[in-house]
Amino acid sequence: MAANVASGRNGLPEIQTQEKKADGIFHHDITAPVNAQTIDELHSLQKKKSAPTTPLDGIRGPFTAVSDDARSKQQLQSISASLASLTRETGPKVVKGDPAAARQSETPRVVGHHHHQRHVSPTINVTDSSLKFTHILYNLSPAELYEQAIKYEKGSFITSSGALATLSGAKTGRSPKDKRVVRDESTEHDLWWGKGSPNIEMDEHAFMVNRERAVDYLNSLDKVFVNDQFLNWDPENRIKVRIVSARAYHSLFMHNMCIRPTPEELENFGTPDFTIYNAGQFPCNRYTHYMTSSTSVDLNLSRREMVILGTQYAGEMKKGLFGVMHYLMPKRQILSLHSGSNMGKDGDVALFFGLSGTGKTTLSTDHNRYLIGDDEHCWSDKGVSNIEGGCYAKCIDLSRDKEPDIWNAIKFGTVLENVVFEEHTREVDYSDKSVTENTRAAYPIEYIPNAKIPCVGPHPKNVILLACDAFGVLPPVSKLNLAQTMYHFISGYTALVAGTEEGIKEPQATFSACFGAAFIMLHPTKYAAMLAEKMQKHGATGWLVNTGWSGGRYGSGSRIKLAYTRKIIDAIHSGSLLNADYKKTEVFGLEIPTEVEGVPSEILQPANTWPDKKAYNETLVKLAGLFKNNFQGFVSHKIGMDDKLTDEILAAGPIF
């Protein structure tokens, strides 16, 4: 090849790698020319249209064939029906796609899974809901949702590991006091109401006022996000959910947390079984009956709808749906569980119950075992199934060494809530609590390398009850008989520290029935009876594991090392702890092993670890009193058909 030397930019010699053509014109480009005549044409080439993965007309019979167009129309009609104001005649005019994209370009755009003809949208800001189109961003991909969040939602950034950092606004945790459940003829008798119940009532009318408020707000926006997804990996008991929301953050969060439909499943989705209207940034009207703040999370089981006003905390949606499952599943004789779950190589399944912060996510995510799920499960006659399609991990003080699988899951596609990062490098500082202590990562379950897909497993062998005991008196591990397991399940104890402010040293005991009183819908004894029956039938062993303090209460002792807790959990899984030597404790009557491989034996007996024995005994009796007091609410209830079990459970509490 002859190198021609000519004068390039800045007078520097330019090296020609091509021969001069006969016409005397230099050809600078060595690659093939672009297949477009205009910039618009070039841009239109960049995006390939998502085609349906199944040739629908080909595989269906001539009488059942539904054209793509008809299917797309049905889908839009279904979404319009979801968004319909119930006081007006028709639903809003809906069209798929980003209104900004439609304004920018003359070429039809594809957003979501189906191509749809672009309607001409008004270029002036016409806000009358009846005159405008509501643009629907339907089941967008994570990449599309990233772009939406970054373009339109303040506080959205890509972190150095590729996650989407977002802010949840004024609320950085759930608002259980603002939860309302419609009390009508059907729920009146079915649900748990009154003292101790999380179900604070509202009437149908107040619900409709809030529903209208949410729907009108959503329709006033130029676009809304719609996610059609599933709950429950048990195919026979799968629930179809639709989430209508105003933020890309919410849409991506639910994309990660619910089960993601395949394109085929989405084409045949039809009508949802349950719909969430999340108008989170818009408050409720406090003049509305039953409202006590500007936040309201309202559940109407008869309408199969939930309305969220005045909180953008995304966990509200995930845990809201969990409540729905706590109603729907027991009706089918399936037990819903606030637990993590994993499975060993030999197929042994463990459940991890516990209140927030006790270790469900951390301990079910175990590099040596298959992860079934970190938070919400069902136990049916066939075994366990995860309700969700993702995990929701706490990020505060997250370390690569101690929790490598969670660390590595924080990558492209993961939603990172309320974390603080270095403004230039976008490295997250997981120790920073400036926004909140409750920093979170929501990622699809397959981001954990040993996730068990599909997320189902056989009947559990071990049922592990986690308590983070900041009083430091519960043993790191004890083996429970069935009555003790039920006693502790119904009690649902944990004790965290009262606050993060200086000087507050007193642990705060929390009793939350079934380790999830905020989410259960029926009386706790209903779930307890089902758990007892299943554990008995399948021969599962119960364990109480304290992931909290040792060597003294909060302030003088310290939290049990995660590495030790993991060793304890390993010994439960392997079966070695089942046959260990045990010693029974006073007061709580708990069986404590004398040895656990990899754990210093002296920490197994809490009494040994307290330098001040008198303080230990006082604290132990104090906690026992709190247990006894809490259980008073259950003494008059029968658990299951068996009077004997009820008596045994009552006797399984602390004696002092």
Ligand SMILES: Nc1ncnc2c1ncn2[C@@H]1O[C@H](COP(=O)(O)OP(=O)(O)O)[C@@H](O)[C@H]1O
């Ligand atoms: N010994 C321990 N066992 C379990 N978790 C521990 C322990 N020590 C500290 N931790 C921390 O406590 C937190 C447990 O939270 P998480 O697993 O998210 O609970 P949950 O899923 O039950 O809400 C994690 O941040 C974890 O790193």
Ligand SMILES: C=C(OP(=O)(O)O)C(=O)O
């Ligand atoms: C999302 C939650 O779950 P957890 O804290 O148990 O992970 C919650 O309780 O709000």
Ligand SMILES: [Ca+2]
């Ligand atoms: Ca929880």
Ligand SMILES: [Mn+2]
């Ligand atoms: Mn969790």
